[in-house]
Amino acid sequence: MALSKRDRFSNLPNGERYLYELFSLIETGNLTVTNPEGKVFHFGKADSEEPLHLNIHNDNTYNRILTFGTLGFCEAYMDGWWDEENNNLVELIGLLYRSNVSSKARNQVTIALAFKIITQRLRTLPILIQNSRKNVQHHYDLGNDFYQNFLDSTMTYSCGYRLREADSLEQMQLQKYELICQKLALQPGESLIDIGCGWGGMLIYAAEHYGISGTGITLSVEQAKLAQEQIEYRGLGDRIKIIIADYREVQGQFNKFVSIGMFEHVGKGNFATFMQKASRLLTANGVGLLHTIVTQSNERNGAWVDKYIFPGGYAPQLHELTQELWAAKLSVAHCENLKPHYAETLKRWANNFVSNRAKIASLNQTYDERFLRMWYLYLQSFEASFRYGGLHVYQILFYKDKQWRLDTPLMFNANAIQNI
Incomplete structure (x- = not known):
């Protein structure tokens, strides 16, 4: 019996499972993810579009994304915790847009993320x-x-x-x-x-x-x-x-x-x-x-x-x-x-x-x-x-x-x- 999308990742830590469940929304793209332990996961269709390969170097990437959403995803990149194999971030992010992954991640607003957003906006409001x-x-x-x-x-x-x-x-x-x-x-x-x-x-x-x-x-x-x-x-x-x-x-x-x-x-x-x-x-x-x-x-x-x-x-x-x-x-x-x-x-x-x-x-x-x-x-x-x-x-x-x-x-x- 084939495993459901959710069951495929049931034994993974929460953060990693959360990210891969988001990537499971990809239907027409072609994304491969290699985690820090060398395990490989495929999303979308292998014969569709330009193949993209996300290499995650640091396990902390997952919890950072789980806690801070797209802010955590971007900060993890800044810190060198992940890369696209060919530095093709345009098509990687474009794939997330087209698959509605980015909007679903943005809708996940945790208390920690909400606090960061509010304090940043208060410091920078251009009213003054x-x-x-x-x-x-x-x-x-x-x-x-x-x-x-x-x-x-x-x-x-x-x-x-x-x-x-x-x-x-x-x-x-x-x-x-x-x-x-x-x-x-x-x-x-x-x-x-x-x-x-x-x-x-x-x-x-x-x-x-x-x-x-x-x-x-x-x-x-x-x-x-x-x-x-x-x-x-x-x-x-x-x-x-x-x-x-x-x-x-x-x-x-x-x-x-x-x-x-x-x-x-x-x-x-x-x-x-x-x-x-x-x-x-x-x-x-x-x-x-x-x-x-x-x-x-x-x-x-x-x-x-x-x-x-x-x-x-x-x-x-x-x-x-x-x-x-x-x-x-x-x-x-x-x-x-x-x-x-x-x-x-x-x-x-x-x-x-x-x-x-x-x-x-x-x-x-x-x-x-x-x-x-x-x-x-x-x-x-x-x-x-x-x-x-x-x-x-x-x-x-x-x-x-x-x-x-x-x-x-x-x-x-x-x-x-x-x-x-």
Whole structure:
């Protein structure tokens, strides 16, 4: 008589049994697990899809997952307690998404995990400006030299726009900037405010190609320093300035507004504040574009991401954005989902990260093995989330105080984008 899925693991310790029962949800994938004693377990169908092999090196992995769910799974990887044989974390995590393993693990909330989540969120809630500043600096002030080892020459740290399979990372980012400039219908002499400007790539592109003047807002001292250096190097110092400030502190009015990959740090309690600020920053008849990660899941950040990667982060759902835009009297004109483009962007970042791993490790003694594994897992897991999971990235074009004119373009010049 064949054993049931549950009976197959009845003699195993609780933690190991729990993990394998989760893996038993896999029906169409092909996963082999080798435990620390060398015992081998197979899940899914051996002749389906790309074979994946999970090697568990430390018995403590099981109880860590049982106690802390996906947080424990990720921390165990950081500590070197498990590996995928070919370092293919994208497909491993993608398999867990497609088999609903990850969502079932997230639903297992123990007292210990709940305590970790609550205390972390209380420390990092971006309601206070000082918390927002600390949250941003945790991630973005690791050092410009660190980011230069896996970003492209534009130092753009957001979703690119891929038109051809062979597009380089730099091409994807320049194509994204061109797409946004066209959507905003930028004109020479207009003023552009960029909230969360990063290293200034959007403003530099818009100034050089569309003749605008601009102001960039960031909370990262490291980003502001390099952005200003690039602006001066390109002779744009009289047209672009970078300000270290929270978006809530910004004053003035601008013809056009853009925010790329920053809204995820605003926090749920500040959605309305952000949209109202965008409205006040725009002149009458102004136009804006919000580029942000959006989730279909009820999980907005995840305990591991909140603790190690983006403290205080909170991915919105699409309806929350449109509701708050409408409440701020900002009307949506166009909405585009770039979900697969972000998967391709993250793939290129991870490839660069792996190629420059030794160089990154030499930059700072804090970039130890645990840190490097953490960052590789972050890049691979986010690629998996955009490729197979519930993460999306939207560009939402909106306007203030007017009816949308027929001569304002909503059909974009693909040739101009491709010929960058």
